Amino acid sequence: MSTDYLADAAKGVPSLHAVLVTAMPDCLLFDSWLEEGSSWQAEEIATYLGDLFRANREGLKALSSWSADMLVTIESPEHYILLKEVSNDFVCACVFGRKTALGMARLYMQRMLERIAESLPVFKVEERPRGVRVVDFLDRYAPDPHAVLLRVSLRTGVPMAALEKPESLSDEHVAEIEKTAASILGLETLNI
Amino acid sequence: MKQMRSLLAALPDDDLTFLGSSPYVYHCHHFNLFHDQTVDDALGNEQAFAVKSRAAHEASWHLLADLVKSADAVTPAERLEIAAAALPWMGHGRLALLTEKHGGTARGEYLHYGFSWQEKYGSRVRRRHPADAFAAGWAAAATEVAYDLPPGSLRCREHACFACREAACTFEVEGGGDANLDTYVGKETFERFISPATVGQNEDTVRKIAAGLKDFVAGIESDERGLVQGFGVYVTRHLANYYDQTAYDTIHMIEREKPRVTEVIEELFGESGHVCVFYTCGGILASPEWEALVGPPENDPESIVVSCTAIARGLGFGHWSIAEMVPGERLVLQASSNYEAPFYRERYGKSEKPRCYFFANAARAFMQLAHKVDWQERPQLDDALYQSLFKSNLGWDLEMTRCQTRGDEVNEVVVTRRKA
Amino acid sequence: MSRPGGAERAEAFRLTPLVPDTGCGRSRHWACHIEGRPDVATLAGCLEANGLHRRCDHPALGVFRHSRGHEIAWVTATGRIQIRVDIEVPRSERPATAARLYRSLAGALASKQSARSNT
Numbered sequence: 001m002s003t004d005y006l007a008d009a010a011k012g013v014p015s016l017h018a019v020l021v022t023a024m025p026d027c028l029l030f031d032s033w034l035e036e037g038s039s040w041q042a043e044e045i046a047t048y049l050g051d052l053f054r055a056n057r058e059g060l061k062a063l064s065s066w067s068a069d070m071l072v073t074i075e076s077p078e079h080y081i082l083l084k085e086v087s088n089d090f091v092c093a094c095v096f097g098r099k100t101a102l103g104m105a106r107l108y109m110q111r112m113l114e115r116i117a118e119s120l121p122v123f124k125v126e127e128r129p130r131g132v133r134v135v136d137f138l139d140r141y142a143p144d145p146h147a148v149l150l151r152v153s154l155r156t157g158v159p160m161a162a163l164e165k166p167e168s169l170s171d172e173h174v175a176e177i178e179k180t181a182a183s184i185l186g187l188e189t190l191n192i
Numbered sequence: 193m194k195q196m197r198s199l200l201a202a203l204p205d206d207d208l209t210f211l212g213s214s215p216y217v218y219h220c221h222h223f224n225l226f227h228d229q230t231v232d233d234a235l236g237n238e239q240a241f242a243v244k245s246r247a248a249h250e251a252s253w254h255l256l257a258d259l260v261k262s263a264d265a266v267t268p269a270e271r272l273e274i275a276a277a278a279l280p281w282m283g284h285g286r287l288a289l290l291t292e293k294h295g296g297t298a299r300g301e302y303l304h305y306g307f308s309w310q311e312k313y314g315s316r317v318r319r320r321h322p323a324d325a326f327a328a329g330w331a332a333a334a335t336e337v338a339y340d341l342p343p344g345s346l347r348c349r350e351h352a353c354f355a356c357r358e359a360a361c362t363f364e365v366e367g368g369g370d371a372n373l374d375t376y377v378g379k380e381t382f383e384r385f386i387s388p389a390t391v392g393q394n395e396d397t398v399r400k401i402a403a404g405l406k407d408f409v410a411g412i413e414s415d416e417r418g419l420v421q422g423f424g425v426y427v428t429r430h431l432a433n434y435y436d437q438t439a440y441d442t443i444h445m446i447e448r449e450k451p452r453v454t455e456v457i458e459e460l461f462g463e464s465g466h467v468c469v470f471y472t473c474g475g476i477l478a479s480p481e482w483e484a485l486v487g488p489p490e491n492d493p494e495s496i497v498v499s500c501t502a503i504a505r506g507l508g509f510g511h512w513s514i515a516e517m518v519p520g521e522r523l524v525l526q527a528s529s530n531y532e533a534p535f536y537r538e539r540y541g542k543s544e545k546p547r548c549y550f551f552a553n554a555a556r557a558f559m560q561l562a563h564k565v566d567w568q569e570r571p572q573l574d575d576a577l578y579q580s581l582f583k584s585n586l587g588w589d590l591e592m593t594r595c596q597t598r599g600d601e602v603n604e605v606v607v608t609r610r611k612a
Numbered sequence: 613m614s615r616p617g618g619a620e621r622a623e624a625f626r627l628t629p630l631v632p633d634t635g636c637g638r639s640r641h642w643a644c645h646i647e648g649r650p651d652v653a654t655l656a657g658c659l660e661a662n663g664l665h666r667r668c669d670h671p672a673l674g675v676f677r678h679s680r681g682h683e684i685a686w687v688t689a690t691g692r693i694q695i696r697v698d699i700e701v702p703r704s705e706r707p708a709t710a711a712r713l714y715r716s717l718a719g720a721l722a723s724k725q726s727a728r729s730n731t
Contacts, residue, residue, distance in 0.1 A: 041576070044307060143313045144226065146583035147463055153456045154233045154446075185319030222636065311637070311699055413667070415681060424635050424685070424696055471636045478634040480685040480694045484673035488690075570634045570643075 005119035006033035009112040015097035015105075017079065019112065019121065020043070022050035022091045026136070030085075031091060047140055051094045053083045053192075059120040071106065080105050086117050131166035133192045138181050148184070155180045193283040195274060199255075200410070201384065205389045206529040207402065211219060212258030213378035214251065215432040215531055218281075218409060218507040220425045222471040227435060228305065230460040234442045237321040242329070245348060247437035248329025249371040253344075254378065255431065256330075256337040266311025268293075268338040272596055273280035275334035279327070280418025283428040287327050291335040291365050295346060298331040300324060302417040304428055306354040314355070322353035324361050326434060335365050337486045344371035377433055377515050377535045385537045386466035387530035387601050394494075398502045404485050405506025423479040425472060432508075436535035437464070439549070444540070465553030466560075466582050468475035473500045474508070474561060474573045493562035500558045501525070512551070520563065520609065525555040526594075527603040533596035546595030552605040556590045557582075568605040586610075625650055625721045630714045633694050639706040640699065644714060646691040651720070655686060670685035682713055693717070 006019050010033045020042055021025045023030040027050030032042035053072060072083040076170035080096045082105060092113055096105040135149070142148040157170045162169060163177070182190050201210040209216055218345045229374040259278060260271045272289045279287050285302035300306070305323040313319070314447040328348040336346055347369035392398065412422045420427050439461050446457045476482050477499060489496060494517055504512045508529035517523050532548045546552070560581050565571055587610045594604035628645045635641030646655075652674065656666055659676045662686060668675035672684040681698030695713050697706045 141316065144229075147226075147460060150456050150460050150463070151229075151233045151439055152286055154230070154460060157450055157453055159452060184317075186320055191417050220636075315703070403631045408670070411668075415677075417681075419699070421683070421696075423685075424637075424641060424694065426699065475636050479686045480692050481668075481673060481675075482690060483690060484670065571634070572634055573636050573721075574638070 003085055005116065009033075009115040013112065016094065016108070017097060018045070018048065018093070018095040019116075020046040020093045020095075021086070021116065022046040022053075022093065024050060024085075024089060024091055024185040025054065026133075026148045027051050027054065027140075046093070047083055049081070049083060050091055053085070053091045053093075054154055056083075057085075071109075073102070074104075075102075082106065082109050084109065084113060087122065088121060089122070090120055091118060116167040127170075129167045129174075130179070130192070131169035133177050134174065134181050134190065135163070137192050138184070142181070142184055151184065152180050153179050155183075193277050195259055196278055196281045198262055199258055201379065203379070203529070205511070206382075206386055207505035207508065207511045208382055208386075208529055208531070209406075210379050211255050211429075211431075213263070213376075213380070214255040214258070215277070215377070215379070215382060215508075216429050217432050217435075217509055217531055218422075218427045218472075218474045219430050219435075219468060220427050221312065223302065223468040224305065224428060224430070225312060226436070226464045226467045227307055227461070228543055229321070230464065232321075233439050233441050233460070234446055234457055236255050240442075241325045241350070242503035243441055244325030244434075244438050245329040245332070245440070246371050247434050248326040248431075249333045249344070249347075249369070250329075250373060250376075250437065251431040251433035252330045252372070253333040253337065253373055254264060254376055256333055257435065260337055261276075263324040272334060275330070275338065279330060280414045282430065283414055283418065283426070284430075285328075285418040286325065287331060287363075289338075291331070291338070293341070294367060294515065295337045295365040297559050298327075298348070298365060300327050300354075300363065302419060303327045303354065303361050304419075306361055307419075308426060309355040310357075312359075313448055318357075319353075319355045321356070322361070323355040323567060324350050324352035324353060324363075327361065327373075327435075328363055331365050331367055332371070336369075343373035344369050347371075349523075350443065358487060364457075375539055376540045377436070381538045382534045383530070385534040385596060386510075387596070388528060390513045390515075390526050390528045390602060391512045392501075392515055392526065393517055394498045394514060397498055398505065398513065401486055401499065401502035402505035405503065408481065409506060423481045425479075427472070427476065432531035433535060435550075436532060437539070440536060440547070443547075458583070461549040462553035463582075465550045466557040466576075468550070469500060469554050469557030469561060470578055470581065471573065473503045473558075474565070476503055477561075477567065478570060483612045489567040491567055493517075493559075495564075496562035496567070497523060497558050500554075500561065504554065509551075515604065522609070523555060523559050523607040525551075525607070526607050528565030528601075530596075530603055533603060536597040542599050543595070543597040545598065546592035546603075547597040548592065548595050548603050548605075551603055552590055552592045555605045556586070556588045559588050560586065563587075606608040627693070627714065627718045627721065630695070630711060635696075637699060638703055640697045640712075642695040642697070642707075642710040642714070644693050644695070646686070646693060646721070649688070649691060652688060655721075658717065658723075659684060662716050662720050678713070682709070684717065686712065 017035050019033045021030045027047050029043045029046035074081040082094045085093045094109045138148045153160050158173050254404040265271045284304040287300045290297045303324045309323045332346040348363050348365045350363050352362045375401040414420045501512050510527050512527045515524040515526045530551050588605045588607050589610050594600035626647045630644045633643035635642040664676040664678050667677045678685045683696040685694040695710050697709045701709050
């Protein structure tokens with residue numbers, strides 16, 4: 001997935017490897033641009049980086065030091081990864097090679113964001129039933145996603161037919177599958 | 193290991209392999225982890241560990257008894273040493289047994305389940321329960337055999353596990369075991385329940401490839417860590433009774449206690465057939481070893497199904513044969529012998545319904561690999577491809593039309609293209 | 613190769629660039645080809661000089677094992693090479709490890725060629 005406005009924004013920016021726009025709060029990929037020949041999985045990266053941004057935001061809020069202008073910078077051995085909120089609904093991640101100075105990467109990103117923001121829609125993310133969000137979370141993070149609903153069914157006794165319609169699950173079943181999902185992932189609770 | 197090699201036996205026409213009288217097969221860690229995970233999901237971690245370690249104990253005890261007998265090992269120290277050397281040969285890692293007559297401890301490194309779980313899932317999931325039930329059962333059985341204790345008198349628990357991000361795996365062997373060594377499924381049992389080898393389509397080709405594979409895998413040695421790598425895939429020479437007992441005991445418990453999810457557990461144990469075919473058969477087909485021994489795989493469904501059938505035989509799954517193959521439409525796969533049915537018949541009697549879950553679903557996976565994978569492009573056999581092939585759009589229905597667990601002459605599965 | 617001469621023979625043993633290969637372990641398998649067909653003894657000599665030992669003696673296949681668990685598999689008929697990084701190498705370091713093995717193989721082949729060209 002790569003649309004013209006992202007390719008236009010990325011054009012000529014040195015050492016830029018990827019631009020990913022993640023829809024919040026669901027952390028689903030909205031749009032992406034990857035340099036030619038890239039083998040990265042945009043959906044996967046966008047999801048993880050979206051989660052990372054959300055966790056960072058919640059952490060800063062807990063410290064009473066959050067601001068919408070916050071820029072998250074990750075320095076890996078090969079890349080600078082910069083994350084910034086474009087609007088309430090979107091977070092943008094830019095991945096630069098380390099040939100570019102960090103200050104320049106931030107500058108390039110700021111310029112790109114101005115162009116990208118103009119093209120992003122304004123919408124309210126639909127508040128989805130909790131059962132749907134639990135199933136989506138599992139689909140995204142659980143190992144062996146092809147079998148995860150079967151595993152949940154086996155553990156909880158909730159029939160597959162019901163799990164395949166998570167929007168109609170009873171509160172009792174939602175609580176049960178949420179507990180099971182956390183257990184499958186080795187988590188105390190699900191952050192959804 | 194010389195003693196293990198001396199125990200190698202086979203029913204060659206039936207494509208079954210044995211260590212002493214214990215049936216063994218080759219399975220990779222993807223299959224092994226998925227299989228154990230299904231037991232965990234069904235029973236909960238604690239009960240699952242008990243069921244798995246008991247099955248391991250029962251399967252291992254006879255092998256260990258055969259082993260010390262053939263080596264004429266008399267003292268406990270000799271016997272424990274033999275047990276410790278056998279596990280790496282099977283690709284299960286290393287286990288130092290520090291046990292005495294009434295129990296003791298054991299310490300594992302590179303144990304197959306914990307180590308491979310960490311490699312496959314460790315970066316995505318935090319595991320909180322130990323993974324090495326097989327090694328636990330092995331430790332209990334080895335101690336009993338070493339000290340001539342009553343079979344089944346000990347049990348073993350894993351207190352720390354590499355899969356839980358601990359440095360090594362530690363075990364405690366103690367009294368209070370409940371393994372039942374009264375019924376044993378060995379070579380003689382197989383001879384009673386299998387049928388004369390069937391002759392399928394492309395029989396000469398299947399037989400020739402399978403023979404080459406058997407020779408090749410028999411020559412593979414484990415490394416110093418006790419890991420066995422063949423065709424670029426980490427595999428175990430595993431005791432088939434372990435798979436059978438854990439699967440069937442678990443399914444029976446679900447049938448009794450949570451019958452409404454019986455189909456779910458059957459589907460999950462069937463899924464492990466998909467996992468095996470994708471990773472093991474697929475890995476073998478794409479490997480340099482296969483290219484050298486057989487030639488690069490072609491985008492020809494019939495040739496892929498022939499190859500997969502030969503691989504199944506080569507890995508000791510039994511005498512699988514192609515009764516009918518219509519590319520794009522239908523596969524009828526038969527097995528006059530496999531490792532599932534004899535165990536079931538001996539331990540549980542005749543079944544009312546077909547129960548060769550692994551065999552049946554492997555046949556479906558053959559068709560998926562044969563029709564949906566571009567072999568000439570040398571595909572990445574990774575999670576993404578697996579999801580795309582097996583998560584949805586699995587375009588094949590299957591029916592187990594005959595099954596030796598039900599008393600039929602052969603096992604037979606019919607795979608047909610799913611109607612839109 | 614039909615053209616005689618050391619330089620041409622050196623060309624003939626060149627490795628194609630290293631690319632990810634098929635396999636179930638993440639970033640463990642890497643592929644290249646040997647252009648030309650060195651005989652078994654030549655390649656085995658190169659690899660053994662680099663600390664690998666042959667663990668498969670099949671005439672159609674060489675599998676060489678490194679002391680740290682890495683493997684190099686070579687299909688003699690087609691020149692396919694598969695470099696297998698050991699499972700204990702962290703995922704992030706596997707590409708670099710494969711590249712090191714590749715460079716040492718290329719270097720060994722080149723030095724072998726150079727030695728042969730000079731004789």
